[in-house]
Amino acid sequence: MDNNKLPDKTVERLSQYRRALLNASSGGKQYIFSHEIADLLHLTPVQVRRDIMLIGYSGKLRHGYNVKELIEAVSTIIDTKNKQKVAIVGVGNLGRAIMGYFKGKKSQLSVVAGFDINCDTINKEYTGVVCYSLEEMESIIRKNNIHIAILTVPGHAAEQTAQKLINSGIKGILNFTSHSLQVPSDVYLEEYDMITSLEKIAYFVKSE
Amino acid sequence: MDNNKLPDKTVERLSQYRRALLNASSGGKQYIFSHEIADLLHLTPVQVRRDIMLIGYSGKLRHGYNVKELIEAVSTIIDTKNKQKVAIVGVGNLGRAIMGYFKGKKSQLSVVAGFDINCDTINKEYTGVVCYSLEEMESIIRKNNIHIAILTVPGHAAEQTAQKLINSGIKGILNFTSHSLQVPSDVYLEEYDMITSLEKIAYFVKSE
DNA sequence: TCTTATTTGTTAATTATTTAACAATAAAAA
DNA sequence: TTTTTATTGTTAAATAATTAACAAATAAGA
Structure with missing residues (x-):
């Protein structure tokens, strides 16, 4: 929701995160670590954490990120309010x-x-x-x-x-x-x- | 023909150069300037010149690049000998x-x-x-x-x-x-x- | 012939992006 | 309860990619 534009590459990855997260969520996964997301998408854990930091979402220490919440957080950034x-x-x-x-x-x-x-x-x-x-x-x-x-x-x-x-x-x-x-x-x-x-x-x- | 691998991005652009050059060539163009290539592909002239430098081809000062020769030069880099x-x-x-x-x-x-x-x-x-x-x-x-x-x-x-x-x-x-x-x-x-x-x-x- | 204009080739500077490093901290184990 | 472990969040360092700057050179024009 912050107003300063995100880097091109980050926006691209956010879309990929959401895809992977929706996948994980429908598989019943509730929490996910940065390194798990990274492995799924050929990225590094740091990059994942950094991107998530940029959109202002926080994970749970030692538990990783709440999948559903993170999907929400990503969505509020990359989606418009209306279709x-x-x-x-x-x-x-x-x-x-x-x-x-x-x-x-x-x-x-x-x-x-x-x-x-x-x-x-x-x-x-x-x-x-x-x-x-x-x-x-x-x-x-x-x-x-x-x-x-x-x-x-x-x-x-x-x-x-x-x-x-x-x-x-x-x-x-x-x-x-x-x-x-x-x-x-x-x-x-x-x-x-x-x-x-x-x-x-x-x-x-x-x-x- | 040099053995050291080119950057990913350069390889991508070389493919785009060739496409644009083939186009220009079939339109009868014999010489092309770096800024013309750049305009066609939303790049900067410097970037074009730099990429061409990397593959070891040289243009004619004040005339630009010989279209057919440059196509050849790009092709020897990105193509294999056989199909x-x-x-x-x-x-x-x-x-x-x-x-x-x-x-x-x-x-x-x-x-x-x-x-x-x-x-x-x-x-x-x-x-x-x-x-x-x-x-x-x-x-x-x-x-x-x-x-x-x-x-x-x-x-x-x-x-x-x-x-x-x-x-x-x-x-x-x-x-x-x-x-x-x-x-x-x-x-x-x-x-x-x-x-x-x-x-x-x-x-x-x-x-x- | 001499000067000017133009465009290449290339090094240096800048900017963007990624990675490394590590403090903070909370859960789990002892 | 204390210690250990694991993982986040974030700053700093490193790397990669782009852009700026400019010398070299040659064609065109004076």
């Missing part, structure tokens, strides 16, 4: 895979709409998410107060589609196309390219 | 999306096999990649000398499937499940969780 709505732009295999990811997971983030150049040739609905045409995109995004979009269109359409998203008031984009985007400074952009991940693996595998 | 074979384990939407990514792209990495618990209910082949049953996995991986695997099975099957991969001689895993894996130290593991990326975006969007 955040997410749009998926490009309802191909990748778009649908992401919709599937959210199916079932009760998250503060919910995918409320899909958009595609041609929803008619694909299923009009997938795991409860309706697919709309790109023409309807701007109005639906505005009407529903959607601020986050996941871009899973083919690379050649990335730039143009992103521009439309920005014009529609989107403030955060997760770009899965292999085309790097230019966005205004008030839009938070995160890019992920699978090829890069794979090439990195290939590099470190070959030299072993 | 690296990749297996995709879990041929659902995500698995197929990744297969699609490679389709067409002429890369040193090629997806040579898919594996799934039940190939019969899905298409036996997708974009040229044949889907095999999990029973055949170990023998096919060994027979074809596959060392890299992409894990796109449902979370609950992650651990067990990863174990089979390791037993089959896989040395690099790209894990897309939301379950963090434990692997021996001679296996290079890279994990990517979409939820974490999204929650990070949500965090930085809300506090703006």
